[in-house]
Amino acid sequence: MDQANGSRSDRYGPQPPPYNPYDDGQIAYTGKTYEVGKGGITVVTPPGSYDNMVHLEGQAAAVGPAPPNYSPGMEDSVFADVDIRRGFIRKVYLTLMIQLLVTVGIICAFLYWDVLKEWTRTNSWFTYAMMPTVMVLLLLLSCCDNIRRRVPLNFITLGVFTIAEGLMLGSLAVFYSAEAVLWAVGATALVSFSLSVFAMQSKWDFTMASGSLWVFAWTLLSFALLCAILRSQFAYIAYACLGTLLFSLYLVFDTQRIVGGKHRKYEVSPEEYVYAALSLYLDIVTLFLLLLQLINLCR
Structure with missing residues (x-):
């Protein structure tokens, strides 16, 4: 076969x-x-x-080459999109500008409205009543996420806080001369603008210095208690200088957290524009109070 x-x-x-x-x-x-x-x-x-x-x-030819400078987890960062970052910064500084304009307007009313000035000087309870009001509103905005992220509740709460802060600052400003207050306002504006430009353009990253700033703040608080015991003018001047330095560093720190530093884990989320504006506002207001005290002591 x-x-x-x-x-x-x-x-x-x-x-x-x-x-x-x-x-x-x-x-x-x-x-x-x-x-x-x-x-x-x-x-x-x-x-x-x-x-x-x-x-x-x-x-591979149909899909095309991989995008350059891609790293895993980039899509998780909300700051990867430049438009989101710019919109967030624009919203924060617009809110801050409105807060500062309202505050300066209230302070000027206390300074140049004689009836209000005399009434505030004779009724010191008003100043003491504004202090706890400001603290309660500050705690609400700082600790309650559902308040500062919900529109329009966040803007309403921030507006009430700004008015209360302005009333407190105005009630304190009546005990100083109008010239000293205006000098303090101008110095605060100059220092704040210079530090903000420095924070945006500088290659130095202050976002990792939160621990050092926190230690510095508690040390300054202890020094303030010592100044209250000593009641020395030189101690008050030293305290005002150290406080100005501390909150200048805090202003740079908060600005870099908003703009975006080298370490993304310290950046502020775009949803927290109210918190970001509040942080900058508190830094500037505290700078104003310290500079006002320093100018008044050095006159």
């Missing part, structure tokens, strides 16, 4: 070895067949390309 019809290997090509299920082989393409190694099956396949074959090079 083999002689009449020819051998099986001549008609169908070389035969594969017997299949062994316990022998794992690897497939190798030789051009006409896919040959399985040690005991697998040989499948005869003519050379050529087929439509259902997967071409990885074509897929």
